[in-house]
Amino acid sequence: MIIDDFMPKVGESSIREELINCLRGNPKTLPSMYFYDHHGSELFETITKLDEYYPPKVEVPLLRSTAQKLKHELENCDLVELGSGDCSKISVFLDEIPEEIRRTIVYYPVDVCKQAIEKSACNLQDRYPEMNIHGITADFLGHIEKIPAKRRRFFCFFGSTIGNLTEEQAMKFMTDLGKVMNNNDRLLLGVDMVKDIDIIEKAYNDSQGITAKFNKNILNVANDHLMTNFDPEEFEHVAFFNKKYSRIEMHLKAKKDLEVTSPFLKNQIVFNKGETIHTENSHKYTVDGINKMANAAGLSVESIFNDDKKWFSLVEMVK
Numbered sequence: 001m002i003i004d005d006f007m008p009k010v011g012e013s014s015i016r017e018e019l020i021n022c023l024r025g026n027p028k029t030l031p032s033m034y035f036y037d038h039h040g041s042e043l044f045e046t047i048t049k050l051d052e053y054y055p056p057k058v059e060v061p062l063l064r065s066t067a068q069k070l071k072h073e074l075e076n077c078d079l080v081e082l083g084s085g086d087c088s089k090i091s092v093f094l095d096e097i098p099e100e101i102r103r104t105i106v107y108y109p110v111d112v113c114k115q116a117i118e119k120s121a122c123n124l125q126d127r128y129p130e131m132n133i134h135g136i137t138a139d140f141l142g143h144i145e146k147i148p149a150k151r152r153r154f155f156c157f158f159g160s161t162i163g164n165l166t167e168e169q170a171m172k173f174m175t176d177l178g179k180v181m182n183n184n185d186r187l188l189l190g191v192d193m194v195k196d197i198d199i200i201e202k203a204y205n206d207s208q209g210i211t212a213k214f215n216k217n218i219l220n221v222a223n224d225h226l227m228t229n230f231d232p233e234e235f236e237h238v239a240f241f242n243k244k245y246s247r248i249e250m251h252l253k254a255k256k257d258l259e260v261t262s263p264f265l266k267n268q269i270v271f272n273k274g275e276t277i278h279t280e281n282s283h284k285y286t287v288d289g290i291n292k293m294a295n296a297a298g299l300s301v302e303s304i305f306n307d308d309k310k311w312f313s314l315v316e317m318v319k
């Protein structure tokens with residue numbers, strides 16, 4: 001098992017600059033990629049087990065049935081999973097693949113969280129001793145070219161992580177991915193579909209407050225990088241469906257007037273009571289939107305695999 005690390009480290013100025021720019025913006029933002037430090041990745045794992053957070057409940061059975069249908073496409077492939085997280089999704093998928101086929105696969109989990117890659121690659125190696133694993137810690141938006149291209153590749157991008165990107169970012173991501181893909185490379189893309197707004201909003205406002213903790217934890221991550229003095233408890237978790245953009249937005253709302261300082265900043269960051277930091281978008285798609293993304297990437301949609309209610313789609317695209 002190999003792990004390559006391409007992520008910038010805590011203390012690197014590129015991260016500080018990005019975060020400072022975001023917090024100086026109007027409106028203030030923080031990139032959702034920064035949710036996933038060690039603690040944030042664990043909180044997200046807890047979210048995936050909540051009753052209200054429906055996406056994994058729908059996606060997991062869909063992964064099983066889809067793997068059954070696509071297993072022969074995986075023979076002698078490099079299986080590249082973008083945003084592999086705890087690798088729970090790919091194990092559902094791989095469980096359906098016969099051992100003789102798994103033996104011919106090299107699995108490349110790609111994730112921003114080094115701890116997640118290390119832990120999950122080890123677990124996976126125990127579960128599938130016959131399979132080769134090569135972990136990569138990278139931000140797949142910036143480092144897509146770091147992914148080896150020696151053999152035919154089967155890209156997986158599950159969990160509707162693509163939903164975190166704005167339409168413009170998603171188009172750029174798909175275009176970049178389309179460019180690095182070779183003929184006959186495949187992509188299996190998980191997207192959360194538009195549905196009843198109540199159901200969507202409940203998924204991001206769970207009754208146990210885990211999503212609130214997850215949202216607020218991004219302030220601890222900012223504190224780690226910027227040595228700021230954010231107190232997460234001085235902010236309120238806000239999540240709602242924005243119809244215009246067909247997305248859930250998560251924000252952190254200042255409960256009172258606040259000033260935040262950092263040794264890397266000349267001036268404080270000032271918050272008026274009620275002011276928010278926009279921390280995440282989670283887009284919900286239509287079939288139309290899916291086709292637009294495929295077109296942007298120069299890929300053709302082979303199949304769209306759905307659950308009965310059409311809450312979630314696994315989209316198979318081929319170059």
Ligand code: AVJ
Pocket residue numbers: 047055159160161163164203204211280281282
């Ligand atoms: C991991 C990006 C798919 O957008 O639903 C869960 C992250 N945010 N609850 C999502 C998340 C709040 C999740 N993704």
